[in-house]
Amino acid sequence: MGMNITPGKNTLLWVFKITVISAVIILFLVMAYVLLAVHEVQLQIEATSIQKTSIDQAPSTIEAGTSVYSHVLEDYLLYSVSQTEEPLDINDPLIIEKRNNNYFVKEKLELPPLMENSCALYRCVQHRKKFTEIPASIWKALLGTEDFRFLEHRGVDPVAIARAIVVDIIAMKFVQGGSTLTQQLVKNLFLTNEKKLSRKGKELVYALYIENVLTKEEIVTLYLNEVFWGVYQGVQLKGFYAASLAYFNKTPQELDEFEATVLVSFLKGPNFYHPVRGLERMKNRAHAVYNRLIDINLFSENQSLVWNEERWMKWSDDFKQRNQQNTFYSYYLASKNSDQLIDSFDKMTLYESVEKIEEFLAPRTKGADVGIKIFIADKDCNEFNCPQVFSYYSKFERDKNKAMTGEFHQVGSLFKPxxxxxxxxxxxxxxxxxxxxxxxxxxxxxxxxxxxxxxxxxxxxxxxxxxxxxxxxxxxxxxxxxxxxxxxxxxxxxxxxxxxxxxxxxxxxxxxLELSMEEVFVTYSNFIQNKCLEIKNKDKEFENSVLYYMSVASETTISKIARAPLKYANIFGKTGTSNNGLDNWYFAFDGRNYYVLWFGVESERDKQNLARVSGAVSSFLIFQNFINHRGKQISEIICD
The missing domain is CATH 3.40.710.10 (DD-peptidase/beta-lactamase superfamily)
Incomplete structure (x- = not known):
């Protein structure tokens, strides 16, 4: 007799219940996953849209009859808030005269404030703009290059996904993605680049949600403002505006359609299409993208805009030369410094002075771990934490306050007066x-x-x-x-x-003797104030005082390297050098501010010997370059 293997009603019912329960559990897990993903992206969008990380910037002033670095002024204006009424014309000979690498300013100039830097990352510049402030050539180039069907889908493009699946199956691995612009935005802002199904699933949920809560204009704006665009002068470029300044030395509004195409072409890989290392690759990509934009009627054909070989080489050479300068980096530093004692143009000039001396001394420092500390205080400051101060420390990854108050360096001759x-x-x-x-x-x-x-x-x-x-x-x-x-x-x-x-x-x-920056400032400010009090009380004449003797540059240790106009101004100053050039100081008082500068080696000091470095050729030269090119009349020591 054969066996009956037909399942009974109870068995079928049991299987049905298990199936339903499993489906409910899976549905619950999927819903929970979706809700969690939605909550995550809500937080990310909120942080991106409302978080203020920039420091308010104020206007700057250049006084008549002063000299400034020409490239610092030019770049300051490029990185400043656009002037809608009567913008400064630096080519007007009645206002400014070019003298070698400097501008001599004939009339007082009121400079607009620098643009606020919205990027919260280390060494990063970003200028967020509204959709109405984005040139059409840029967003058209973006859509034509990255997602031509952007206006037709709701965050996920089934056609592109199907095409990508076929390619991936044939290759038996992840080769091509079907990502829309919205998905790319999600991947760049909120996720990683890893090619896993879990990440892809979250990407789809994020994209669908974003398309549901943001308009197409808001998505494009978010993309162009937030995407990484490469590195320039050691600074990360976040967003189209910073990228335009870096790659073209122009604002986005000044770019023509072909330049906008080149700008967007970087998005495929800023390092791969680098203006110097990847010039040939960039040429091929930019021409191909530009022709496609014409073919799909986003751009009108205009061959006069297309770069020839000479124009490509000029662009590459110009970028290479500018990338070796430091004004964009100086702008970044100024944008992140909230000290109010000196204005933004002063800050950019000071940072440029620091970079110049670092470059000048590079053959002597030979790769040593050099650090630079600068402290400037108003003459009425009686303590280190006075509001009217400015401080700078070249090691931004370290605690600046600790470096100023808790680290000690030999002072050399600094206190001889x-x-x-x-x-x-x-x-x-x-x-x-x-x-x-x-x-x-x-x-x-x-x-x-x-x-x-x-x-x-x-x-x-x-x-x-x-x-x-x-x-x-x-x-x-x-x-x-x-x-x-x-x-x-x-x-x-x-x-x-x-x-x-x-x-x-x-x-x-x-x-x-080892002292901190704080101790040097407090010690010297007390000394200066006491000596000034003697002069004000007529206990001593200025011309026969230590303040005068140390303010005649032509008679002191800086006589051979002092340059006009500082050379002929009465500024109290003293250098200090110790430990075979490992510690190099300069202190100055110009009647308005106290200045303390230290240039030295931070680590592995027992292995270093900078015998050809001194306070005169390091800290003093930073001070001199700043004072002579900051665009302010030089103040002199006066005990009033």
């Missing part, structure tokens, strides 16, 4: 002559012989000349004659971290 002034307080005279003969002291630790940077040409030198030329031997000789214990009592309340007894550590008088 305070030592010499203590000599005067203890009865010596700036006009007396001091021997320059070698000197050896018997310390508890052994014999110590101070040395000068260069051999003395005279057997004696006036005390004020020894101060101005930063001489070591005369300083130690006078200190020894006065008595280190007596000198210690005069200095211990002026200079922080002074080791005592001084007679055991006399090298501190020559700079073997």
């Amino acid at each position: 305070m030592v010499y002034e203590s000599f005067i307080e203890l009865g010596r005279d700036y006009n007396e002559y001091i021997s320059t003969a070698p000197l050896t002291l018997n310390l508890k630790s052994g014999k110590w012989t101070p040395k000068d940077y260069s051999r003395a040409s005279e057997s004696e030198v006036q005390l004020k000349v020894a101060l101005q030329k930063s001489k070591n031997i005369p300083l130690i000789r006078v200190a020894n004659e006065i008595g280190f214990q007596k000198l210690e009592q005069a200095l211990v309340h002026k200079i922080p971290r002074l080791k005592t007894p001084l007679e055991e550590f006399p090298a501190q008088l020559l700079g073997a």
Whole structure:
């Protein structure tokens, strides 16, 4: 007798129930996944649309009768808010005169504020614009290149997906995507580039949701504002506006249709189609895209716009030259600095001065881990946290406040004016002559012989000349004659971290002392204020004071490298060099602001020797370039 294998009613019912329950669970999981994905994209869109990460920018001023770097002014205007009424004409000879690489400004200029930088990423520039502010040539080129059916679908294009599936099946791997512009936006803003089904599923949900809550114009605007467009001068380019400034040195409104095509062609791969490394690839792609845009009637044919070989080479060479400059990077730094003591043009000029000196000293620093710190404070500031200050630290990935207040560097000769002034307080005279003969002291630790940077040409030198030329031997000789214990009592309340007894550590008088930027500022500002008080009280004449002696550039250690107009201005200044060039300082007071600058090596100092670097050729030159090219009349030290 055969077996009956026909399932009973109970079995069929049981299978049906399991199937229904499974379907409900799967449906629930799918709905939960969709809801979670929708919630995620809601948060992403909200963050993108309402988050303000930019710093408000204020107008800048260039005073009449001053000089500025020509390329800094040109680029400042390019990166500034558009002037709708009477824009500045830098080619007007009545206003500006070109002198080599500088502009001499004949009339006072009120410059518009810099554009706000919306990018919250490190080393990134972005200028978000409304759809009405985007040139039609750019969004047309985008749609014609990336998604011609954009206006016909709702975020997902079944035709493109079917085509991609066929290609992928034939290749037995993910080769071609059927992504719409909306899906590309999702992938660029919210997801990764990994080719997995889970990521693709989330991409579809995101795209459908975005198409449901945003208009087509809003999607295009979001895409053009948020997509990565490459790197320029070490700065990431986010959005079409920053890309136009970088690749063409023009605003998007100034681009013609072929240039707009080139701009959009970068989206396929900014590095692959790089203007220098990928020039041939860019040529082929741009011409192909431009012809397609004509074929689909988005552009009218105009062969006069198409670049020939000479024009391509000029574009590539211009980009290469500009990419080696630093003004775009300087703009980025200015856009992220909220300090109000100096204006945005000042900031760009200062950053440019820093980059120039770094480049100038590169053969001497030989790849060392160089750091640069700058602190500027209003003359009325009595503390480091005063509102009227400006600070800069070249290592942006590190804590700037800690670098300024908690890191210590040997000061070298920086505080010698305070030592010499203590000599005067203890009865010596700036006009007396001091021997320059070698000197050896018997310390508890052994014999110590101070040395000068260069051999003395005279057997004696006036005390004020020894101060101005930063001489070591005369300083130690006078200190020894006065008595280190007596000198210690005069200095211990002026200079922080002074080791005592001084007679055991006399090298501190020559700079073997480590202080922070904050301590240098506070110490020197107190010293300047006290010396000014003596002059205001008529206890001392300015022309016979330490403030005057150290403000005559032609008589100090910077005499050979000082340049007009700074060279002829009375600005108190002192350099400091220590540790074979690992620590290089400059302090200045121009009657309006205090300046503290440090240029040195941050790490692996035991392996470095920058003997050809000094405070004069590093920190001072940064200061001089800034003062001479900031577009402000040079202020002089006045004790009022």
